[in-house]
Amino acid sequence: MTATTATLPPEPLDRLAWIGRVWPWLFLLALITFFEAWSQARIGRTFIFNGYNLQAILLAASAPLMLAIGQTFVIITAGIDLSVGFVMGLAAVILAQATLAAGDSNAALAIGVGVTFLVCLIPGWINGVLIARLGVPAFIGTLGMYGVARGAGFLSAGSGMTVSIDHEGLAWLGDGWTPIIVTVVFLLGAHIVLSFTRFGQYTYAIGGNPQSALRAGINVKRHLTIIYILSALFAAVGGILYTARYSAGAANAGESMLLDSIAAVVIGGASLFGGTGKVIGTLIGALIIAVIQFGLIFLDVNAFWQFIAVGVVIIVSVLIDQYKEKLASGK
Amino acid sequence: MTAPLLEVKNVSIRFGGVEALKNVSLSLNPGEVLALAGDNGAGKSTLIKVISGVYHPSQGEIWFEGKPLLLRDPQDARSQGIETIYQDLALADNLDVGSNIFLGREPMTKRFGFPVIDRAKMHDVAREVLQRLDIVIPERKLTGPVQMLSGGQRQAIAIGRAIYWNARVLIMDEPTAALGVPEQRKVMELIHSLKSTGVAVILISHNLHDIFAVSDRILVLRRGEKAGERLIAETNGEECVRLMVGDTYQALQ
Numbered sequence: 001m002t003a004t005t006a007t008l009p010p011e012p013l014d015r016l017a018w019i020g021r022v023w024p025w026l027f028l029l030a031l032i033t034f035f036e037a038w039s040q041a042r043i044g045r046t047f048i049f050n051g052y053n054l055q056a057i058l059l060a061a062s063a064p065l066m067l068a069i070g071q072t073f074v075i076i077t078a079g080i081d082l083s084v085g086f087v088m089g090l091a092a093v094i095l096a097q098a099t100l101a102a103g104d105s106n107a108a109l110a111i112g113v114g115v116t117f118l119v120c121l122i123p124g125w126i127n128g129v130l131i132a133r134l135g136v137p138a139f140i141g142t143l144g145m146y147g148v149a150r151g152a153g154f155l156s157a158g159s160g161m162t163v164s165i166d167h168e169g170l171a172w173l174g175d176g177w178t179p180i181i182v183t184v185v186f187l188l189g190a191h192i193v194l195s196f197t198r199f200g201q202y203t204y205a206i207g208g209n210p211q212s213a214l215r216a217g218i219n220v221k222r223h224l225t226i227i228y229i230l231s232a233l234f235a236a237v238g239g240i241l242y243t244a245r246y247s248a249g250a251a252n253a254g255e256s257m258l259l260d261s262i263a264a265v266v267i268g269g270a271s272l273f274g275g276t277g278k279v280i281g282t283l284i285g286a287l288i289i290a291v292i293q294f295g296l297i298f299l300d301v302n303a304f305w306q307f308i309a310v311g312v313v314i315i316v317s318v319l320i321d322q323y324k325e326k327l328a329s330g331k
Numbered sequence: 332m333t334a335p336l337l338e339v340k341n342v343s344i345r346f347g348g349v350e351a352l353k354n355v356s357l358s359l360n361p362g363e364v365l366a367l368a369g370d371n372g373a374g375k376s377t378l379i380k381v382i383s384g385v386y387h388p389s390q391g392e393i394w395f396e397g398k399p400l401l402l403r404d405p406q407d408a409r410s411q412g413i414e415t416i417y418q419d420l421a422l423a424d425n426l427d428v429g430s431n432i433f434l435g436r437e438p439m440t441k442r443f444g445f446p447v448i449d450r451a452k453m454h455d456v457a458r459e460v461l462q463r464l465d466i467v468i469p470e471r472k473l474t475g476p477v478q479m480l481s482g483g484q485r486q487a488i489a490i491g492r493a494i495y496w497n498a499r500v501l502i503m504d505e506p507t508a509a510l511g512v513p514e515q516r517k518v519m520e521l522i523h524s525l526k527s528t529g530v531a532v533i534l535i536s537h538n539l540h541d542i543f544a545v546s547d548r549i550l551v552l553r554r555g556e557k558a559g560e561r562l563i564a565e566t567n568g569e570e571c572v573r574l575m576v577g578d579t580y581q582a583l584q
Binding site for chain 2: 192196197198201202204205207208209211212213215216217218274275276
């Protein structure tokens with residue numbers, strides 16, 4: 001395998017694949033340059049060469065990124081998981097409730113984390129059974145779970161929407177660089193699984209052609225079930241980090257992050273048709289969204305412009321994806 | 332003559348009230364190409380699905396290398412060396428050549444003590460297998476998705492996968508149906524070279540031209556029954572067509 005060189009490959013299709021691979025990086029670079037120039041011109045300060053800003057961008061990226069890692073696996077299999085936002089919220093509330101019930105030691109926190117993972121196994125497993133074994137379209141099955149997890153989250157939170165928790169160990173987990181480091185660890189783990197293991201290989205094979213995967217002896221139903229469970233568990237980690245950071249679990253913690261998670265995957269180069277996608281691409285996608293969001297806040301632009309900007313980027317990414325698909329299938 | 336590699340003995344199968352195969356027998360020697368012909372619904376697909384372990388016969392037996400063979404599922408047939416290449420080739424279009432050859436049976440190696448997929452080996456085997464089939468695919472396309480390859484090249488990958496896993500009997504369902512003329516010719520050449528390595532081939536085809544180009548024998552099915560079996564050297568297209576559509580059907584009884 002040759003390394004990617006800076007020169008354009010000769011064949012049109014190769015060139016297309018090359019552009020598909022590098023454009024998220026170029027776009028991220030262009031965005032940072034753009035905000036840097038704007039910032040210098042408007043307030044005479046640097047945007048990116050600033051430890052505080054950098055940390056804020058990475059923090060803003062890390063929560064939706066956790067959901068997006070699970071979503072990457074799901075989207076590679078040509079599925080989608082709409083329930084991750086509220087599973088994250090459910091996890092945030094359950095962590096707070098379970099830890100409070102267990103006391104305020106670090107052991108209590110460990111119990112809380114364990115209970116949170118166990119609880120989140122359930123929506124993931126049900127999603128998997130619905131989609132892999134009962135043949136429910138992923139869009140509908142996980143939309144149903146979106147509602148169920150949302151209701152369960154608010155019910156678990158009790159009368160208020162949030163459950164406050166003052167816990168030293170938990171606060172450490174949410175402080176400064178810790179959540180960023182945790183995210184990086186999960187990111188690397190997911191990358192290794194997807195790129196170097198049979199599990200990853202089968203994920204791509206199922207997304208490319210489930211029938212072929214089946215004939216090759218891959219247990220497609222079990223694999224898909226595990227993928228939806230994984231997605232829910234990544235959402236659980238997102239919820240845990242949320243509660244750690246804000247010292248409170250909120251049932252709507254992930255509400256706004258569902259779309260960001262899907263957007264990160266798609267901007268990162270995965271195809272909604274399945275079969276392609278990389279964790280590193282998803283990272284770039286999440287960074288692009290975070291830079292847009294934080295950049296506009298930093299420059300004091302009306303917050304609603306963020307939605308418009310991110311929306312436009314999503315649409316353009318999907319258009320590029322469809323164009324690639326069209327060219328590839330038309331040879 | 333050596334003992335037959337594969338024997339189908341008086342196989343019948345019914346689906347509900349329909350008898351899809353009635354008392355069909357065939358035998359296949361190593362290095363032999365047997366063409367399976369017949370009109371739509373004649374039972375060709377049913378017969379190969381019995382041989383590849385997808386269907387279980389209601390009556391009759393399959394013998395392999397002189398021993399009765401019980402096939403519970405397609406995996407059983409594959410582990411015995413009976414490989415089937417369906418029309419859709421069963422490739423994962425988004426994966427590269429090596430990944431397709433090894434799909435479901437990836438070689439592993441260790442990196443930093445962790446088991447990882449051995450992509451270098453997969454790549455080397457891909458090149459080696461294609462070389463054996465005399466198929467040229469440029470190096471950079473070897474590592475791209477097989478979606479980007481031509482129909483003949485994709486067919487060669489499916490064949491290459493089967494022979495890499497030591498197929499003794501290769502069942503090919505309409506291998507040239509979706510191909511252009513030069514590609515069809517390439518596939519015929521591939522069947523010739525398989526034959527010379529001792530692999531037995533069952534070829535399903537509508538195309539008599541193809542059948543006459545590569546086969547040793549032709550078995551014609553009609554409404555689930557064997558309408559006739561001929562050595563290719565001793566028959567002609569006209570007779571085969573008559574067997575298929577049944578003008579001489581009464582006479583054969």
